[in-house]
Amino acid sequence: MLPILQLIVDTVATILGAVLLLRFWMQAIRVRPPSSVAQFTFTLSDWLVKPLRRIVPGAGGYDWASLIAAFLVVLLATSIYLLAGVSGEQVFLFALARFIKWIIYGFVALLIIEAIFSWVNPHAPLAPFVHELNAPLLRPIRRVVPPIGGLDLSVLVAVLLLQIALYLLRIVIPGPY
Template sequence: MLYSIFGLIVDTVTGILGALFLVRFWMQAVRVRPPMAFAHFMFQATDWLVKPLRRLLPGVGGYDWASLIGAFLMIMVSVALDLLIAASVTPQALIVLSLLRLVQWMLYGLMGLLLIEVIFSWVNPHAPLAPLVRAMNEPMMRPLRRVIPLMGGIDLSPIVAFLLLRIGLSVSSALLLPLAF
């Protein structure tokens, strides 16, 4: 019971921090400026690790690699603690499971952004965060919208995007999980 409580706390804290690192990376990658209040929160929550990592890993190619590595380190902490408690720690398992969880977090994050955009389009397309979410989804949706025409004025590309992201989750699990053991 204590294991499950400890695991819940660790997964929650590392999940929130990892998500903030990934959002920070993605917003810079797609060149989106967040609302000031959210940006202030995100930078305060992640600067403690991003700033030291930037000394080692400066941004190359317009990407904030320190934020991506910060997310990976959060995942490694979570996986390492899970494996330590389960008493099955090998360096190979730690790295492979951390990579798998990073890919999963990224894909689930994109699915969440897509879901938020769909809800905004139904409920309030002019919400203050709607342009930010739309801009963060645009690199993923633009190629799909070129291929999938509107049907009766309804955009079906989010459904295809969800399907592709779910396939990505299945494929990543199938490819990486056997490597860990």
């Protein structure tokens, strides 16, 4: 029964966490989402972000309430390990590692979506939005890795660097996350 409960909790937490992280990132880089994305994001996350804003207001142009809400979601989802006898300190470390992993996987997903758009339909309605979300990651890489024969390899380099970050994370904080 515990694996089924864990699957359900992880699925719901991952979707909600991804939406909260997307909300934070959109505001951090000041990108205006298409109305369908905005409606989905805000509808799914307002119930958690708005009350947190009373405690943690935005500062420095960042929506800290969304970021903290995403961490609270991952912490709550990871607390299921307490049932398996894992200590609270270990659960917190697993949650922190899992949170970083969610951020990295979110960037990888955005990069893959951008690559698919560039191959299949570069004029898709969501393509400019995804491009803007990826721009802060790709801009520094494009300065170092210029297009080769008209082919932009910056997305590939970014995914490789993010995979290395995941590998290092597993070394620094080993665990079941």
